[in-house]
Each structure stands twice: as C-alpha cells, then as structure tokens.
Amino acid sequence: NAGVTQTPKFQVLKTGQSMTLQCAQDMNHNSMYWYRQDPGMGLRLIYYSASEGTTDKGEVPNGYNVSRLNKREFSLRLESAAPSQTSVYFCASSEVFVGVQGNQPQHFGDGTRLSIL
Amino acid sequence: GENVEQHPSTLSVQEGDSAVIKCTYSDSASNYFPWYKQELGKRPQLIIDIRSNVGEKKDQRIAVTLNKTAKHFSLHITETQPEDSAVYFCAASQSSASKIIFGSGTRLSIRP
Numbered sequence: 001n002a003g004v005t006q007t008p009k010f011q012v013l014k015t016g017q018s019m020t021l022q023c024a025q026d027m028n029h030n031s032m033y034w035y036r037q038d039p040g041m042g043l044r045l046i047y048y049s050a051s052e053g054t055t056d057k058g059e060v061p062n063g064y065n066v067s068r069l070n071k072r073e074f075s076l077r078l079e080s081a082a083p084s085q086t087s088v089y090f091c092a093s094s095e096v097f098v099g100v101q102g103n104q105p106q107h108f109g110d111g112t113r114l115s116i117l
Numbered sequence: 118g119e120n121v122e123q124h125p126s127t128l129s130v131q132e133g134d135s136a137v138i139k140c141t142y143s144d145s146a147s148n149y150f151p152w153y154k155q156e157l158g159k160r161p162q163l164i165i166d167i168r169s170n171v172g173e174k175k176d177q178r179i180a181v182t183l184n185k186t187a188k189h190f191s192l193h194i195t196e197t198q199p200e201d202s203a204v205y206f207c208a209a210s211q212s213s214a215s216k217i218i219f220g221s222g223t224r225l226s227i228r229p
Contacts, residue, residue, distance in 0.1 A: 033217075042123075042206060042221040043161065058216070090160065094217075103149040103210050106217065108160040 002026055006091050006109035013081045013116045021076040021112050023091030031094050032074035033106065034058075034066060036087040043090065049074055050096070081116045088113050119144040121209050123220030131228050136197055138223045140207035141189040147209040150190050151217075152181060155204045164205075165192070194225075202227045 007022045025032065030051045035043040035058075045058030049068040063085060065077045074093075078085060092106040120143040130136045142150075148169035153161040167174045167181045167190065174181050178197075183190040194201055204224050210217035 035219075043219040045216065045218070048216060056216070103217065105151055105163040105166060108162070110160050 004091055004093055004107050004109035006089075006112050008112060009110065010113045011115070013078075013114070015081060015083060015116060017081050017116075018077065018079050019081065020078075021089055021091075021114075022073070023075065023109060024073045025091075025093040025107070026072065027093060027095075027107065028071070029093035029095050029107075030071070031096050032068065033092040033094075034064075034074070034076045035090045035092065036060065036085075037090060037111075038087050046076065046089075083116050086114060086116045119147060119209055119211075119216075119218045121207060121218050121220040123207050123223060125223060126221065127224045127226070129226045129228060130197055132197055132199065134197055136194045136201070136225055138192045138205055138207070138225070139189060140191070140209075140220050141187075142209040142218075143188070144209070144211065145185075145188065146211045149210045149217075150181070150183060151208050152192050153206045153208065153219075155206065155222075157203075161206060197227050199227050199229065201225060 004025045033048040034046040044060050046064050047066040049055045052071045055066050067075045089112045091109045094106040095104040123140045151166035154164045155161040165179050165181050167183050178195045180193040204222045206222050207220040208217050
C-alpha cells in the first residue's frame with residue numbers, strides 16, 4: 001500500500017498563477033486534510049473533509065479551495081497564487097469512528113514544496 | 118475553538134538523558150492526544166497517542182502522561198539517542214470530530 005500520495009513534490013509558480021495540488025489515499029479512510037507548514041512552524045489546517053461529499057474550513061482557508069473528488073482523492077487549489085502561500089503542503093487522512101474508539105491517527109503524505117515568486 | 122500550546126520550542130539534551138515536552142489544551146471536550154515526530158524534510162509520523170480514559174501510556178523509551186483536570190499532557194523520552202533528534206508535535210481532538218489541532222512543535226536536539 002502506498003498510503004497517502006501527493007503530487008507534485010515540488011512546484012515553482014509566479015504570482016497570480018493557479019494550480020491544483022493532488023492527494024490520494026488507499027487506506028479507505030473517511031477523513032482527509034490539507035495542512036501548510038511554514039519554515040520552523042507547526043502544521044496549520046487549511047481545509048478538511050470529514051467524509052466524501054463534505055468539506056470544512058480550517059484555521060487558514062483564505063486563498064484556497066478544495067474538492068473531495070471521491071473517497072480516495074482530495075485536491076487543494078490555489079486560484080491566484082501569492083508569495084505568502086510559499087510553504088510545504090501536507091495532505092493527511094484518518095479514520096474517525098463514532099463512540100469509544102473515536103479519532104484514529106492521521107497518516108501524512110510526503111508533502112509538496114511550493115514556492116511562489 | 119480548541120487551542121494547543123506546546124513548550125519548549127527548542128530543547129537540547131545530552132545523549133542518554135531524558136527529554137520532556139509539555140502541551141496544554143483549552144477544550145475540555147478533547148479526548149484524543151497524539152504525538153508526531155517529524156525528521157528534517159520528512160513527513161510527520163505518529164509515535165504514540167493517548168485517550169482520555171487513561172492517564173499514562175508507554176512504548177519502550179517513550180511515554181505520554183495526561184492530566185485531564187489541568188488539561189495538559191506530556192511526552193517523555195528516556196535514554197535519548199541521536200536518532201531522537203527531530204521536531205515533535207502534540208495534538209488534540211474530540212472523539213468523532215475529524216478536526217485535530219496541532220501544537221507549534223518542539224525541536225529536540227541530542228548532544229553527543
């Protein structure tokens with residue numbers, strides 16, 4: 001099993017360009033997430049999808065859109081890239097059970113290193 | 118909403134000594150507390166987690182303690198080794214709620 005796969009691994013954009021970061025998981029998880037990690041900083045949640053067909057804003061959603069294409073895939077789109085969006089973007093997935101078991105660990109992809117000039 | 122504070126931001130210990138990282142959370146409904154390790158240039162990976170129905174959990178040299186009353190939890194690494202050098206993140210979430218909030222991270226360095 002590949003786990004969580006992100007593409008591309010690296011990307012350089014010019015200010016104002018658009019692009020979509022792709023994420024796919026093969027663990028049959030219901031929940032998927034997009035985080036950004038700035039140098040020396042923690043993980044900040046951009047958007048998440050608790051289940052197929054639903055998406056919700058996280059801590060820093062401005063400037064981003066997401067699509068939960070199906071249970072496996074969750075994409076992140078930058079419509080008009082800005083230098084402030086230069087960061088490493090991580091996708092993650094997890095299972096969430098109702099009841100005692102509750103949340104389960106998140107599994108992360110390898111990240112996409114995005115630079116915006 | 119939930120807020121997770123993590124201290125210290127950097128920690129340097131002598132190889133073989135113990136390291137302790139502490140986190141506090143704000144939402145009393147939180148009941149799942151994972152810890153992640155991130156090596157330089159790599160993805161975060163789970164190293165241990167604890168649920169609110171237990172006060173302590175151990176896995177070899179790693180242990181986590183939880184004080185629900187004070188709303189804080191800690192990571193303890195004993196007999197530290199060079200491969201323990203990394204950034205460690207704590208996190209908190211509510212049962213059956215997908216969203217999880219991370220602390221700001223602790224950069225742990227092991228001195229030879």
